[in-house]
Amino acid sequence: MAAKKIKNMEEFAALSGISRPTLSKFFNDPSSVRASTRQRIEAALDRYDYRPNLYAINQNRRLTKNIGIVVPYLADPFFAEIARNIEAHILGMGYRPVLLGSHGNPEQEIENLENLRLLKPAGVLLAPLGRTSDHDRIAAFCQDVPTVLFDASVGTVGEAFVGSNNEQSIGLIVDYLCRTGEPPAFFEMKTPANPNAHKRRQAYIKAMERLNHTPQLIQASGSGWEFEQIGFREGSRVVRDRKLTTNTILCSNDRLAIGFLSAAYEAGIRVGLGDDCTMRVAGHDDHPFSRYTCPTLTTVSQDYEAIAQKSAETLMAVIDADSPADSRHETLFDGRLVMRGSA
Amino acid sequence: MAAKKIKNMEEFAALSGISRPTLSKFFNDPSSVRASTRQRIEAALDRYDYRPNLYAINQNRRLTKNIGIVVPYLADPFFAEIARNIEAHILGMGYRPVLLGSHGNPEQEIENLENLRLLKPAGVLLAPLGRTSDHDRIAAFCQDVPTVLFDASVGTVGEAFVGSNNEQSIGLIVDYLCRTGEPPAFFEMKTPANPNAHKRRQAYIKAMERLNHTPQLIQASGSGWEFEQIGFREGSRVVRDRKLTTNTILCSNDRLAIGFLSAAYEAGIRVGLGDDCTMRVAGHDDHPFSRYTCPTLTTVSQDYEAIAQKSAETLMAVIDADSPADSRHETLFDGRLVMRGSA
DNA sequence: ATTATTTCTTTACGCGCGTAAAGTTTATAC
DNA sequence: GTATAAACTTTACGCGCGTAAAGAAATAAT
Incomplete structure (x- = not known):
């Protein structure tokens, strides 16, 4: 990683001796180029330290690699913990998690969804506030963006629901x-x-x-x-x-x-x-x-890890299907008794 | 807010009868246009429901309106709470908070900073992991992005520090x-x-x-x-x-x-x-x-609210000054004794 | 070696917006 | 009413990248 600051992909193409369209392919999916050229690019990458401009990348894409995660209350360790697990899964799948908390406030929840909309996310994992949520606006959002609800459901909104039994x-x-x-x-x-x-x-x-x-x-x-x-x-x-x-x-x-x-x-x-x-x-x-x-x-x-994993997987399935599913899938995990001192 | 979907600012300009450059000015700062035209735009806005494309906006800006907030551990209610307070202040100042947790992991901390870099944030509020942090890389980040540290300091890195005494x-x-x-x-x-x-x-x-x-x-x-x-x-x-x-x-x-x-x-x-x-x-x-x-x-x-407010304000001051400060400012808040049952 | 196939390079256009420049309209001052 | 400043419209270019098309090069198959 040398000092040289690189402005754009064009410049990196010139320095690395690889054409810009090929570089573009590489950055979108490294496995889509021949192994030999991939090595050349990676070699150049740690000589020159270049990263594509996020905004330029996403400008033309209809959908980005962003996945929204919305929870009702981040200061509740339960949600913080489950969000942490989900984040890890999203990352593992090559997507970018964007975590938002609604602070127990229905308006904040809607605002979070509207802000997510601007990010053109590939999908959203939503743990809704529930009773106080603005049902109609959440439903409208789910119409436009592939959304999997978890922890709590809002009517039968969303492509799927993952929760506990x-x-x-x-x-x-x-x-x-x-x-x-x-x-x-x-x-x-x-x-x-x-x-x-x-x-x-x-x-x-x-x-x-x-x-x-x-x-x-x-x-x-x-x-x-x-x-x-x-x-x-x-x-x-x-x-x-x-x-x-x-x-x-x-x-x-x-x-x-x-x-x-x-x-x-x-x-x-x-x-x-x-x-x-x-x-x-x-x-x-x-x-x-x-x-x-x-x-x-x-x-x-509640099996945090199972809920996190299933939520992430379900969303991926919905995204890959890319047509709105014909049926709404519900997954409910069983609880396990944890005997401690109080009862 | 009618049904009509609007593709871009050009189209909205045609429908609202306002030129695109004026609209651009308006979206960047509503108070920068004449009150009468502002009203015309706002009237059109709730007839047509248009929001500028976030990626196109930020592509040409050297800096965005994003403010990064990085905390060491989001599942710790202390940090969740302070992050919540900071978020509110950032929003109040017309910026977009982007909250990231480091999960107690120094590599995650650096990755958070690198990801923030891609967002071209106007500034960053960082509560570092501390002892385990990668000091050099944090220092390098602070060199490029106006950063205020809070809660814990890392050497004398960053433009300022806000913590408790x-x-x-x-x-x-x-x-x-x-x-x-x-x-x-x-x-x-x-x-x-x-x-x-x-x-x-x-x-x-x-x-x-x-x-x-x-x-x-x-x-x-x-x-x-x-x-x-x-x-x-x-x-x-x-x-x-x-x-x-x-x-x-x-x-x-x-x-x-x-x-x-x-x-x-x-x-x-x-x-x-x-x-x-x-x-x-x-x-x-x-x-x-x-x-x-x-x-x-x-x-x-610890006065969460005071720390949050001072951190946000300090960062804003650093951003507005836009030249790296000549001195590193430290603010330490006094604690208040909370007498309860245990001692 | 020849052909077929894959992968690359070259060239070119478009995305939606910021923004500069020049000219025109509107508001403010006198 | 005219002069002046402020705000607007029109026009035009650029940002960094996605991506399509056509041709060249490298690899694989025969």
Whole structure:
């Protein structure tokens, strides 16, 4: 990599002794040129250090090699983690990931999509906000850009959906909790930001009825994405009132559970399985922090890596098919029980 | 916003009755055209729904309106939160934030910078990995692109640095801990990923000596960015061995403290200020989760918003000056003591 | 060696926009 | 009302690359 600064492909062609159209072919797909010329180009490349102008490349392309990734909330380690996994897969497939967070804001979500549109992406992986999303505009976007939804769905929008099987996973942990102690009450938000919450509530009710128990819902007020705070506030109320008919709480997600555990601790209530414990708490998602709560949180894991990989693969399939698919494909991954100290 | 799809600015010019060069001026700066024509354009804009092609715009510009934001680890809520704040400021200044995470990987960090280079950004806000960063290549990047470092510095690289005043903040909490109980031991990583860690260690030693106490370092082995895990592992060892000559632990950062608290809980040691407590633990950063630990974590807050705002403003100043500054400006924000339950 | 095939070079045009130059219209000043 | 400045229109070129077409060169097949 010498000092020489190279302005454009023309100049690099002159210096490397390869015609510009051939270079252009090479940069679009190195395997599309003869092995011998490829070597010559690569040799020249580390002598002269040239990289094609990104804007000029994409100007004429109808579609770029960009893949948009949109998640509802980047400061939530769950999404940060899944985004990280997806990024890696996108890169591995020779595409450029562009990561955007919606900050829990529907308008930001739409703006992210509109900004992505300007990038002429080959496709988009979208984890929508859910209930608060602007459904129509998301649908319109999916019409124009190949889009795979993950984590949460918005109606039947998008070419495909990859998520977790809430019925299975909630059933799993309800079974476990009932088998090992009192049947759980279900702790959730009254107006949850995420559509998975609805499915989880229904799955909870179904599982409880299957086991001949009466479902009991605890619904926290509050909105937004400060789940821990909501879990803490409502959790404090719950343990103070002592109106519960059970000592076991199943939280709709781990972040609520983290807040709940904190509230229980502050109230001097010992949570867990020990003899001195008076309460059990379980969560859902296997959030990165759930192994460091006090006590450590029993939960159902979502397979981040599997969801990431399947999402990326599905999008690639849609892009390669390039005609809008005749059917909308749904992939739901089963959860796995993660037994820790809290239940 | 009618159906009509518009191909390019030429076409929009014809439909709106405004010449293309004037439109070009408008899109680059709406206030640069007469108010009356501006209204005509805006009226046409929501009749026809046209947006200039991003790639064509940027092709001829030497610099774009892009601002790169690079953080070492997006799955760390601290960085996610600060990135979120910075993004908002960048947008408010009429620029386009491009957020990239380095996943704790120095090569990824360099690749992020190289990718940013292709975007011809007006400037970059970089929170470097620190010790493991490729200093030379970061320095080379800063030579070409106006860059402001934040959170952690790399030598004296970059046009400016915005961070926190570790000497003040560590001094603050050491003072507090000594005033209210036994002087703290300092819990940190032996080979910390972050250069702030070194400054904090030195600040701790200095503060202890100032108060005529003997510094005591507890250094956890392990590398990477799984701080909670390292804090948990080493914390378990510390509370098991009982070699400590003090009941008070000051952790180099909140994530270590979170792991430590979890270890203490598992070991049945009560942490906090109550009569039944045998240990105090404090952290540093006011991490988003530190208010939900058990007990809640006493710490020193970094002013996320102030750091974000100052970083963005400083970068703008550097960009507007457009000549490399004659001096490197450092801004250090003081920490604020956040008293919670753990110490 | 001859033919067929692949890969390359040469030449040329277009993408959508920035932007400069020269001339024309509109607003502001007197 | 005229003079002057500001803002606009018209015209034209360039940016760096994708890509098509035609011919030359290198490789593979016979």
